[in-house]
Amino acid sequence: MLRHLVPRPDALLCAALAADLDAADFRSEPLRAAWGEEADDALARGIRSPLLRAVEGRTDPLVTLGRLFVLGMAQPEADVAAALARTGIDGLEALGLGYAENGQVVPAALIRPQSFVDADGVGEWWIASDLDELALGGALPADHVLGVGGASRTLASLVMPIEVERALDLGTGCGIQALLVARHAGSVVATDISERALAYAELNARLAGAGNIEFRHGSMFEPVAGESFGLIVSNPPFVITPRGADVPEYEYRDGGLVGDALVEAFVREAPAHLAPGGSAQLLGNWESRPTAGSRTGARGLRRLESWIDPELDAWVVQRETLSPLGYAELWIRDGGTTPRDAVFEPLLNAWLDDFAARDVTEIGFGYVLIRRPASGGSSPLRRFETLAQPVTSAGRAFRDGLAGHDALTEGIPDVLLVAPDVTEARHHLPGQDAPSVIELRQGGGFGRTMSVDPALAGFVGACDGDLTVMQIAAALADLFQVPLVELWADLEPRIRTLVTDGFLIPASR
Template sequence: MLSVKAPSDLLRRLRARFDETGYTIDGVRERLGDVAASALAREELVPALRATKDVDPLAALIRLWWLGVPVSTAAVDLPLAELVQFGLLVKVGDAVQASVHLQPWETGGYLVSDRKVRPGDPAVRRDHVVGAGGASANLAQLVSRRPVSRALDLGTGCGVQVLHLAGRADHIVATDVNRRALDLARLSWGLSGIEGVDVRKGSMFEPVDGERFDLIVSNPPFVISPAARLTYRETGHRADDFCRELVRLAPAHLNPGGHCQLLANWLHVKGEDWQDRVGSWLAETGCDGWAVQRDAQDPAEYVELWLRDAAEQGTPVYRDRYDEWLAWFEAQNVTGIGFGWITLHASGTLDPVVRVEELPQQVELPVGDYLPDILDGITTAHRLTDDDLLAAALHLTEGVLEERVGVPGAEDPTRIVLRQTRGLRRATSVGTVEAALAGVCDGDLRLGPLLAAIGDILGEESLTPGGLRSLIAEGYFRLPILD
C-alpha cells in the first residue's frame, strides 16, 4: 500500500536521479521520438516499448514510471528498498513495477498520480487520481500570469496547477474532496521542490469558508453524467448544475480585482441557445465574465469519450452504460455538450460585462500572457460612451491583416476580412469603412475626424461608434483615451 509519508530526503534523491538520467519532458520526447510519443497519446504502448527496448538508465525510468511495465531490478539504479517500503514500487519476481504514474511536467517539476488506465486493465477505483493531460495543460495556459498574494487551486487532483502557480503566488491553498488526491499531490510537490502549500480536504468552497483570494483556478469534476461513479470527474449534481454552482459561489471568495478561471461543461438543450444558458450563469455573479466554448460534442460522442476514459470499451458493462447515458440525455432534450473556459473578474463595477463566444480555432499560447488585453477590450467596448469613443485615438492591434476576396479583375471585392495573426486569431468580415479605418488608424488622430474623412472619401455613411464596439471587444482595435 502506498505510504503518503515518503521522507523529503528520499524525494530529493529521486528527483536528483531523474535530473542526472534525463527523465525530463525534453529527455523523454527525444528518447521516444515523434511516432512513439504520438502513439502514447492514443494509449498505445508498443512503439514506446520498442523505443526503450535497450534498457539503459533513461529507458528504464520511462518503462518504470511512464509506461508502467515491470523492469528488472538490475536495470534500475534507484533506492529500490526504500521505494518499495513506501509503496511507490512493488516487487514482481526479480523485477519491480511502479504503483503510481510519475511523469515529468512542462514546468520542470514532476506529477504523481494513479497509473494510467488502459484497455484490459481492471475497473477504475472510485477514488482514482487521474494524471495531468490536455485539460490540465489547457487551464494552465489560460490562467493569468500576474503575481498574486493568495491563490486557490480548487480540486487540485494530482497537484498540477500548483506547479504553475508556484513562484507567482505568495500563498497557495489547494483543496480536493478526495483524500487520495491530496496524498499524491503532496508527493508531486515534494518531487518538484514546492513547499508550504496549504492543503485542505472538502467539497466546493467549504474548506475556505469566509476566505478570499486574488486568483482561483479550477479544473473541476465537470463531466455531466447520470451517476457519480468516479470522484475525479463526476459530482452527482443534476445535469450541469455543478459548474453553474461553482461559478455562482466563486465571487464571494474573490478579493477586489481578483480572477476566477476554470474549465467547464455545459448542456446544449433543444429550443435553448447555449450562449444564453452560460451567459445567465455569469450574469448572476456581479462580476465581469468571459466564457468561451472551445469544443462541442453530440451526446453519443460525449458518452464514448468518457467510457473510453475509464477503459470501459469492450467490457460487459459498456453497452448498458452507453445506453443508460444516452437515455438520460434524451430525457433532458440534450442535443450536445460544450466544453470551454470561464473567467470571472471582480472588477467592482456596478455595470458588469458578460461575453459568451465560440473559439474553435487554434489560439496563441499561453492565453494568460495577454488575458488582461482580452478583458480590457471587452469591458472598454461596453463602458465607453459614444463621445468617449469619438474622442479616442484608435490604433490597429499588432498582427491584424486584411484579406480581400473577389472575382479576378473585379473592381471591388465581394468580401473583406480582418484576420488576427496573434492572440485569439479571430477573423471577421467587415465593410469598406471599417477596412479603410484599419488602414489609416495609428493612434495619432481622434476617431471622430477619421470617420468623417473616410465617409467623405468613400461617399458612404460614416460608421457610428456603436458599429465599432464589436471590433474593439474582439481585439481588432485598441482605444487609448486622449487627454
C-alpha cells in the same frame, strides 16, 4: 495483483528523487530522442511496442526510469537501484511510488515530464499520477488520480497570466494548475475532495520545489469558507454521470451531483470568494433542456447565463456540443470500457435514460470566466458565445479582452494600435478593382475573423500610433466625403467591438 499504494510526500525523499531524476536527465526531449519521435507518437495513441523495440537491451538510468515511470513496467532491482542512487528502492516504497517483488521493482505510479510555457518562460516539471489503463491492463479504479490530460492542458492555456496575491485551485487533482498559478501568485490554496489526489499534488509540488502552495481537503468551497482570492481556477469533476449502483464513478471526473448541478454550484458560489477585481476560471459542461411553453428548449448557454449574477462580468466560450449518445460514448470509453465489453451497452442505456429523464437535447462544453468588478459604475461585460475555430493563447485573449472592456468605460481611448497578430485579407471578383470582401484575421487568441467595409479597414490600417482616433476619423470623413458625425456613428460601435475582441489595443501617447 498490483498494490494500490497511497503517495506519502516526504520532503527529504522527494528532494532525493528529484535529484535522481535530474541526474538521469529524465526529461521530455532526452526520452523522445532515446526511443524516437515515431515511437513517442505511437505511445500517445496507446501503443508501446515500437518504443520497447527501440530501447531493447538498454539498461541506462534514462531508459530504465522511462520504462518504470512513463510506461509503468516493472524493472530489475539492480537497474532501478543504479538509477535511483539517492532515493533507493526503500525510499521509493516509502514515497508510495513503487515496491520490490521477486527481483523486480514494480511501479505504483507514473512519473512523466511535463513541459509548460507561460509569460515567464519555458520549463518542465515531473508530474506523478496513478497508473493508467495501459499500465494497469484494464479499467481504472474509482479513486484514480489522473495525470496531465487534455482538459488540464486546456485550462492551463486559458488561465489569464496575471499577478495576484492569493489564488485558489479548486479540485487540484495531480496539482498541475496549482503549480502553474503559483508562478504568478504570492500564495496558492489547492483543495480536493480526494485525499489521494492531494497526496499526489503535494508530492508534485515538492518535486518541483514549489513552497507557496497549501493543500486542504474538502468539497467545493468548504475548505476556504470566508476567504477571498484574486484568482480561482478549477478543472472540476464536471462530467455528467448517471447516479446508480451499476455505473462506476471516478473521483477525478464525477462530482456526485445530478446533471450539470456541480458547474451550477461552482458558478453560483465562486463570486463570494472573489476579491474586488478577482476572477474565476473553469472548464465545464452544461445541458440544454426544454422549458415550459417552449418546444425548442433552453439552450445551455442561456441556462448558464441565468446562474451568474448580472452585476458580475461574465465571459463564456462554448467550444463544442454533443448529443446525449455522443456524450455517453465519450465518457464510457474514457473509463476504459469499449463496445467489446459486456457492460458497455448497459452503461450506455443508463446514460441515455438519465438524459431522457431531464429531456436533455445536447450537452455543451467550454470555458467560463467570471470577474467581480473592482468598482461599480460601469456596465458589466456579458459575453456568451460559441467558437469552433482553433484557439491559441486563450488566457492572453481573456486578459486583453477584459482590459479592453475596462478601457472603454470612459469612451474609446484617444490612441489605438493594431494588435501584432492581426492581418488583412482582400477578396476580389475577377476583373474588379474594388474588393468584394475585406477581412481582418487574428493569428492568435480566439482566432476571430471579422468582415469590414473600406472605411473600417482604413481606420484599422491607420492605427499605428501616429494619429489619434478622431484625427483618423476626420481624415476618413474627408476621403469618403461624408459628414464626420455620420461616419463616426457608423464606426464607433464597430471600433468598440474591435477593442474588446483584441484587434485594436489601447495605447498611451
